[in-house]
Amino acid sequence: MTTSALADLYDPDTYLAGPPHEAFAALRRAAPVHWREVPTGPAAPGYWAVLGYAEVEHVLCEPELFSSEKGGVVLDDLPPDRLAQMRGMLLAMDPPRHRDYRRPLAHRFTHRAIAMLEGRVRDASRAIMREAAERGHGGGEVEFVGEVAGQLPTRVVGELMGLPREDWDYVHRLAEALNRGQDAGGADRAAAEGDGAGGGGGEGAAAPTVEMAMYAAGFAAGRRARPPRDDLTGLLLAGDFGGRTMSDLDYGSFFVQLVTAGNDTTQTMLSSGLLALLTHPDQLADLRADPSLAPGAVEEILRWANPLHYFRRTAAADAEVGGVRIRAGDRLATYFTAANRDETVFADPDRFDIRRSPNRHLSFGKGEHFCLGAHLARLEGRVFLEELLSSFAAIELAGPPVRVRSNLNNGLKSLPVRLTPAGTS
Ligand code: HEM
Numbered sequence: 261m262t263t264s265a266l267a268d269l270y271d272p273d274t275y276l277a278g279p280p281h282e283a284f285a286a287l288r289r290a291a292p293v294h295w296r297e298v299p300t301g302p303a304a305p306g307y308w309a310v311l312g313y314a315e316v317e318h319v320l321c322e323p324e325l326f327s328s329e330k331g332g333v334v335l336d337d338l339p340p341d342r343l344a345q346m347r348g349m350l351l352a353m354d355p356p357r358h359r360d361y362r363r364p365l366a367h368r369f370t371h372r373a374i375a376m377l378e379g380r381v382r383d384a385s386r387a388i389m390r391e392a393a394e395r396g397h398g399g400g401e402v403e404f405v406g407e408v409a410g411q412l413p414t415r416v417v418g419e420l421m422g423l424p425r426e427d428w429d430y431v432h433r434l435a436e437a438l439n440r441g442q443d444a445g446g447a448d449r450a451a452a453e454g455d456g457a458g459g460g461g462g463e464g465a466a467a468p469t470v471e472m473a474m475y476a477a478g479f480a481a482g483r484r485a486r487p488p489r490d491d492l493t494g495l496l497l498a499g500d501f502g503g504r505t506m507s508d509l510d511y512g513s514f515f516v517q518l519v520t521a522g523n524d525t526t527q528t529m530l531s532s533g534l535l536a537l538l539t540h541p542d543q544l545a546d547l548r549a550d551p552s553l554a555p556g557a558v559e560e561i562l563r564w565a566n567p568l569h570y571f572r573r574t575a576a577a578d579a580e581v582g583g584v585r586i587r588a589g590d591r592l593a594t595y596f597t598a599a600n601r602d603e604t605v606f607a608d609p610d611r612f613d614i615r616r617s618p619n620r621h622l623s624f625g626k627g628e629h630f631c632l633g634a635h636l637a638r639l640e641g642r643v644f645l646e647e648l649l650s651s652f653a654a655i656e657l658a659g660p661p662v663r664v665r666s667n668l669n670n671g672l673k674s675l676p677v678r679l680t681p682a683g684t685s
Contacts, residue, residue: 269309270298270335270596272667279569279670281610284598287311293582294470307572307591308584313622315582315601316594319573321627326573326592328629333571334668335593340622343468348510349517352627354506358628360502365632368492374635377419381643384415386497388644389651393681401658404675409530410436412644413523416636421515422491423479427444435523455674469516476515477508484508498517522633527569528671529637530644531560535675538657543614548649563600566610569596569670571625596622599668654680 267274267283274280281653287294292312298304319326332338333344346352350361367373388411392402402408414432417423422433482495488494496506496514506514537544537557547553570593579586588590600621601609624631631637648655659676 269296269593270307270667271302272665275569275667276663276665277669278663279597281597281601284595285601288598288602289607291582291584293500293584298335302338303471303591303672307335307593308581308586309598310581310592310594311598311602313605316384316596316599316622317596318581319592320622320625322579323355323358323628325576325579328358328571328573330576331572331574331591333573335570335572335591342475344587345513348513348569351517351521351630353626361512361649362632364495364499364501368495368634369632371635374639377636377641378643380419380649381412381416381639384412384419385644385647386651388412388415389647392679393651395680396679399658400679400681402677402679404534404677405527405531405672406436406674408648409534410523410527412530412640413526414519416526416640417522420492420636421518422483422489422493426478427475431472431519434468434475435519438472438520439524439527455504456682469520472519473509473512473516475512477512478505479515480508480511495507518633519629522637524669524671526637526640528567529558529561529565529641530668531672531675532565532567532670533641533645534648534655534677535661535672536561536565538655538677540612543612547614547645551646551649553614554642554645555638556617556619557645558638559619560612560614560616561617561641562623563606563616565670566596566600566621566623567670568623569597569668571629594622597623633666634664647662651682651685652679653682654678 267280269280269283284354287309288311292310292315294309294311295306297306298310299306310319329347329352332343332352336401337343338346350358350365353361391411392408393400395402395407406579411432414435418425418428419430480493483489483493484497488498493511496511501508501510537547541558547557573592573594575586575590575592577588581592600606600623603609605620606616624634624637656678657676658678661675662673664671664673
């Protein structure tokens with residue numbers, strides 16, 4: 261095995277120059293499940309790195325045996341109050357409680373229900389492109405992650421939940437403050453203390469988390485006083501979740517969950533997606549020439565630049581995965597980054613290919629906890645790409661991209677680009 265295979269998968273610094281794909285591949289070929297020692301700290305004594313596609317599927321599809329609730333979904337053990345808070349989220353509930361919560365929500369997130377939002381997602385994307393064109397400080401330069409990609413997810417959540425437009429900027433600022441909790445230094449504090457699928461939110465994120473939950477609880481109280489409306493908020497306030505209805509505070513916590521699960525991941529998909537296309541100009545040219553390639557491009561972006569490296573499970577009993585004996589209480593990390601490049605499933609897996617078919621990546625997970633927002637994220641990805649490419653005749657890198665320092669979030673902190681609006685010579 262090469263020395264790169266010895267890369268410390270737990271150390272957030274390992275990911276600063278990009279995911280250690282060589283190490284993942286070498287380890288996966290040697291064995292699909294490996295023990296990784298973490299001698300001290302909140303992830304001690306270590307964890308099982310699950311790297312093969314079949315093994316990741318296996319773990320995700322046995323939610324009773326491999327629990328999301330026992331230890332939460334990030335590698336580091338959380339302080340009891342933070343773990344209790346995480347367990348209030350769908351992501352960290354085990355069956356049967358998980359099913360009671362998820363079932364009433366599922367029909368709002370089906371392909372059909374989400375397709376009805378396309379017009380509004382397009383309007384929001386167009387407005388963002390107009391603002392980016394105006395913002396283009398002098399030479400058309402923008403910081404793409406925050407100024408462009410990061411603008412879409414909160415506006416879409418605002419539409420979905422029926423928030424007043426005048427509140428969107430405020431919610432967006434809170435979401436940004438929540439994300440800044442990432443990259444906070446230490447052994448990936450953000451991942452350790454994050455509260456959602458995005459894993460955002462270290463100590464610095466506690467205040468915005470509470471502020472956002474309180475804002476949403478106040479919004480819910482206001483909505484109850486008015487006639488019901490047919491949006492996600494209306495459904496949540498009237499719904500039956502395992503024999504009980506949601507209080508305003510439950511609503512506040514669910515709201516935070518949607519924002520933490522959906523914002524950072526979607527922002528990453530949009531910005532890493534652009535970077536992937538800029539570094540593969542032939543594919544970008546193909547996509548410009550044939551916009552019907554956009555859905556496939558989004559899937560390949562999700563596979564090749566998956567926004568999350570892993571999620572954690574904790575073994576509820578002794579088990580076996582990939583021929584390895586796992587003991588009750590052991591941590592496992594299901595590495596999407598490694599499974600998405602498993603050569604037994606994907607031909608030429610390191611190649612970025614927007615025409616790849618089939619493309620059964622695991623970036624939205626699998627089984628019981630499969631991403632509730634997957635159709636929404638796909639819609640946002642496709643519409644945003646279409647609007648970006650039709651708004652700007654040329655897009656070029658204007659400086660080096662900077663990555664988020666995290667062992668969980670596979671994202672960009674900044675991506676300086678130069679945008680030339682369509683129709684300018
Ligand atoms: C590219 C964007 C996204 C990615 C890569 C992503 C990824 C994931 C993954 C991997 C899971 C599975 C968690 C597990 O197995 O432990 C998940 C769950 C979840 N996602 Fe997403 N997500 C994205 C966007 C969204 C959006 C836009 C929303 C909602 C607005 C959302 C809401 C959720 C929720 C509520 C769960 C928990 C589902 C459950 O436990 O039943 N996600 N996401």
